[in-house]
Amino acid sequence: MGSLPVESSVPSVKGFSVAGVHAGLKTDNALDMTLITSEQPCTAAGMFTTNLMKAAPVRLDMERLEHTQGGYRAVIINTKCANACTGEHGLANARQMAQQTADTLGCDADQVFVMSTGVIGTHLPMDKIEHGISLAAKALGQDWTAAAHGILTTDTRPKMASIQVKTAKGEYTVTGIAKGAGMIAPNMATMLSVIVTDAAITPDQANHYLLASAETTFNRIVVDGDMSTNDTLLLLANGASGVTITPELDSQFCDALHRVSMALAQAIVRDGEGATKFITLHVTGAENESQARQIGNAIATSPLVKTAFYGGDANWGRIIAAAGRSGVNFDVQRVKLWIAAGESFENGLLLFENEIPTAYAESDASAIMALPSVYVKLQVGAGQGEATLYTCDLSHNYVSINGHYRS
Amino acid sequence: MGSLPVESSVPSVKGFSVAGVHAGLKTDNALDMTLITSEQPCTAAGMFTTNLMKAAPVRLDMERLEHTQGGYRAVIINTKCANACTGEHGLANARQMAQQTADTLGCDADQVFVMSTGVIGTHLPMDKIEHGISLAAKALGQDWTAAAHGILTTDTRPKMASIQVKTAKGEYTVTGIAKGAGMIAPNMATMLSVIVTDAAITPDQANHYLLASAETTFNRIVVDGDMSTNDTLLLLANGASGVTITPELDSQFCDALHRVSMALAQAIVRDGEGATKFITLHVTGAENESQARQIGNAIATSPLVKTAFYGGDANWGRIIAAAGRSGVNFDVQRVKLWIAAGESFENGLLLFENEIPTAYAESDASAIMALPSVYVKLQVGAGQGEATLYTCDLSHNYVSINGHYRS
Numbered sequence: 001m002g003s004l005p006v007e008s009s010v011p012s013v014k015g016f017s018v019a020g021v022h023a024g025l026k027t028d029n030a031l032d033m034t035l036i037t038s039e040q041p042c043t044a045a046g047m048f049t050t051n052l053m054k055a056a057p058v059r060l061d062m063e064r065l066e067h068t069q070g071g072y073r074a075v076i077i078n079t080k081c082a083n084a085c086t087g088e089h090g091l092a093n094a095r096q097m098a099q100q101t102a103d104t105l106g107c108d109a110d111q112v113f114v115m116s117t118g119v120i121g122t123h124l125p126m127d128k129i130e131h132g133i134s135l136a137a138k139a140l141g142q143d144w145t146a147a148a149h150g151i152l153t154t155d156t157r158p159k160m161a162s163i164q165v166k167t168a169k170g171e172y173t174v175t176g177i178a179k180g181a182g183m184i185a186p187n188m189a190t191m192l193s194v195i196v197t198d199a200a201i202t203p204d205q206a207n208h209y210l211l212a213s214a215e216t217t218f219n220r221i222v223v224d225g226d227m228s229t230n231d232t233l234l235l236l237a238n239g240a241s242g243v244t245i246t247p248e249l250d251s252q253f254c255d256a257l258h259r260v261s262m263a264l265a266q267a268i269v270r271d272g273e274g275a276t277k278f279i280t281l282h283v284t285g286a287e288n289e290s291q292a293r294q295i296g297n298a299i300a301t302s303p304l305v306k307t308a309f310y311g312g313d314a315n316w317g318r319i320i321a322a323a324g325r326s327g328v329n330f331d332v333q334r335v336k337l338w339i340a341a342g343e344s345f346e347n348g349l350l351l352f353e354n355e356i357p358t359a360y361a362e363s364d365a366s367a368i369m370a371l372p373s374v375y376v377k378l379q380v381g382a383g384q385g386e387a388t389l390y391t392c393d394l395s396h397n398y399v400s401i402n403g404h405y406r407s
Numbered sequence: 408m409g410s411l412p413v414e415s416s417v418p419s420v421k422g423f424s425v426a427g428v429h430a431g432l433k434t435d436n437a438l439d440m441t442l443i444t445s446e447q448p449c450t451a452a453g454m455f456t457t458n459l460m461k462a463a464p465v466r467l468d469m470e471r472l473e474h475t476q477g478g479y480r481a482v483i484i485n486t487k488c489a490n491a492c493t494g495e496h497g498l499a500n501a502r503q504m505a506q507q508t509a510d511t512l513g514c515d516a517d518q519v520f521v522m523s524t525g526v527i528g529t530h531l532p533m534d535k536i537e538h539g540i541s542l543a544a545k546a547l548g549q550d551w552t553a554a555a556h557g558i559l560t561t562d563t564r565p566k567m568a569s570i571q572v573k574t575a576k577g578e579y580t581v582t583g584i585a586k587g588a589g590m591i592a593p594n595m596a597t598m599l600s601v602i603v604t605d606a607a608i609t610p611d612q613a614n615h616y617l618l619a620s621a622e623t624t625f626n627r628i629v630v631d632g633d634m635s636t637n638d639t640l641l642l643l644a645n646g647a648s649g650v651t652i653t654p655e656l657d658s659q660f661c662d663a664l665h666r667v668s669m670a671l672a673q674a675i676v677r678d679g680e681g682a683t684k685f686i687t688l689h690v691t692g693a694e695n696e697s698q699a700r701q702i703g704n705a706i707a708t709s710p711l712v713k714t715a716f717y718g719g720d721a722n723w724g725r726i727i728a729a730a731g732r733s734g735v736n737f738d739v740q741r742v743k744l745w746i747a748a749g750e751s752f753e754n755g756l757l758l759f760e761n762e763i764p765t766a767y768a769e770s771d772a773s774a775i776m777a778l779p780s781v782y783v784k785l786q787v788g789a790g791q792g793e794a795t796l797y798t799c800d801l802s803h804n805y806v807s808i809n810g811h812y813r814s
Binding site for chain 1: 456457458459460491492493494495496497526527528631632633634635636708709710711714715717718720723724725727728729730731732736737739759761762763764801802803805806807809810
């Protein structure tokens with residue numbers, strides 16, 4: 001599966017219209033609200049933060065997925081205010097945001113999803129939200145770039161990916177936008193993503209495809225290991241292309257969704273707060289995938305590992321020690337560790353095996369560690385379990401961004 | 408229980424002699440090896456890193472505790488080289504280090520514990536180690552300050568604590584030294600501590616007392632959440648005071664050991680890498696202590712929480728969100744969060760309850776957060792489980808220290 005680039009513009013998706021507008025939430029005239037609509041009702045699936053402290057829009061969207069009949073018509077997204085830790089009043093505001101969107105579009109409120117990102121513990125400025133909904137409805141068109149901009153917080157660039165798939169029954173498109181681990185001071189890093197397609201899929205298919213795709217993409221990225229109150233990933237399918245995903249088209253669709261998801265997920269890491277390095281972390285030889293992932297997670301969240309990458313230091317001791325405290329049992333005598341330049345294992349440099357470092361040349365290791373992308377492979381045994389995670393380093397700038405006082 | 412100060416010098420402990428010497432491991436003439444000896448054989452107990460990648464000295468000391476008959480006579484400690492990830496050769500070097508110490512002191516090698524801290528993956532320079540052992544044996548005396556200096560890596564100050572306890576049967580002393588979360592680039596933060604007493608206790612008592620004491624002291628400190636390959640805590644008791652800890656003296660001894668342990672553990676956090684703030688984190692109302700600790704650990708290891716403290720930001724949303732992703736289930740409607748100045752809950756400022764922030768004055772919160780010590784109390788329900796953790800912030804300097812390239 002080839003890698004999909006993150007685009008600076010993407011083609012339209014049949015039946016969908018989008019807008020990114022400045023509602024006045026941000027003070028610098030930047031786009032701060034996004035509306036995504038579909039002429040036809042969509043099937044949908046969603047994945048949400050597992051944090052107990054779920055923001056009001058998350059609770060609303062989970063309710064929508066459970067109860068709405070007749071398909072979905074829109075997603076309305078605001079920045080600058082996460083509408084989290086806002087109690088019943090916050091939930092009422094989220095409902096009102098959906099209702100106003102529905103009224104403007106001429107659909108039912110339960111056909112509208114809501115996403116918010118920004119400061120925790122403050123209420124939505126409903127006058128600006130209402131103004132933004134009105135502006136967005138008038139601006140609806142095919143400007144996905146504006147839509148991708150309208151959901152950003154401290155992200156440094158928009159994140160879009162798209163793929164057009166030719167089938168015997170015609171062509172369909174899968175397009176997604178995401179925002180990543182940017183912060184609105186003083187808030188959580190929040191991941192939001194909406195992926196739409198003009199293929200026709202059932203709700204069961206949507207759920208199945210989204211879970212499978214996210215498992216190895218959005219669920220394998222680590223910036224700082226914290227988990228937002230607002231993380232939301234939605235998949236909407238309106239069937240406007242005329243292509244129905246039948247069993248024989250199933251794997252092709254999964255592949256397309258996976259590629260869009262991977263491009264967006266990796267873009268989030270590449271644009272992680274203060275990130276200077278993109279690290280692919282491949283753990284193999286574990287007893288099962290879950291254990292491989294647990295080991296990978298211990299490494300990817302280790303401040304010592306992350307600062308070593310920032311310093312360009314081939315500090316394999318920290319990687320191995322992080323694996324050793326992951327809670328997964330493995331045979332230390334079987335541990336092997338390689339690093340390689342870029343995003344694949346080609347020409348991997350073996351640093352450690354048989355419980356001791358190899359006789360590698362420090363200059364070879366340093367040359368790899370100096371690169372903006374480093375591939376790390378850790379083999380912990382002879383098992384079949386493996387997992388690949390994507391992470392970034394921990395820099396001075398991360399501390400600056402997140403230590404900055406609210407203002 | 409009053410808090411015990413960390414001393415700049417401590418009284419002698421009967422029967423124990425110590426030395427801190429410059430063996431040439433450090434390049435700047437700083438003390439780099441420490442020897443602690445007892446005239447009489449000691450009972451001992453130890454606690455070690457649970458990391459799978461245990462350093463050679465850790466493996467040796469665990470073996471000692473299991474097999475040695477006839478009591479312990481010495482602890483020999485070196486800096487600059489962790490003797491970790493060094494395979495069989497490393498284990499042989501640790502054994503040789505013990506043997507040389509035993510030969511010099513005139514005891515058996517299995518009566519000698521070994522500790523190492525420093526770079527992972529390099530072998531001990533045995534010529535310098537042997538030289539240091541010889542120097543230390545000649546320098547043996549009562550200079551605990553030198554002994555406390557001889558185990559430091561990037562710690563900025565020595566860590567000593569001592570308490571003298573009067574009983575009807577006479578007086579005994581408990582004295583400890585520790586090194587903390589300093590790093591020798593490019594190595595793990597390593598915690599080493601030796602606590603000695605001239606009271607007489609059985610091996611079973613030693614084990615019981617040490618485990619109980621460490622549970623709420625050394626096991627409740629978080630600097631960066633990483634766990635070293637070398638972490639070691641030893642308790643040695645030689646009985647030279649003539650005071651035997653009988654059941655009626657039991658609780659007094661536990662109290663003394665706990666106070667010494669707490670002083671050393673907190674000193675490690677206060678001198679954490681780049682730390683600018685000391686944070687006491689009290690989690691209450693959980694179903695049990697284990698869950699309270701799990702919630703506390705999620706908060707204390709959260710980079711977002713730690714950078715907010717560094718920035719002096721009363722960012723309660725990050726604390727609550729970290730609790731929410733801890734994996735412990737609790738009722739979000741019962742969550743309450745306070746902060747207070749200093750190291751106790753007096754005049755706590757309630758920031759959050761009933762799922763929403765209180766109407767606290769931001770200036771009051773900021774004034775507390777600007778202090779070098781902040782007390783955080785999080786109540787997650789009505790359960791009896793509680794735990795207090797001690798942690799520090801995540802600063803630019805932490806990144807500088809740990810991102811620095813090996814040289």
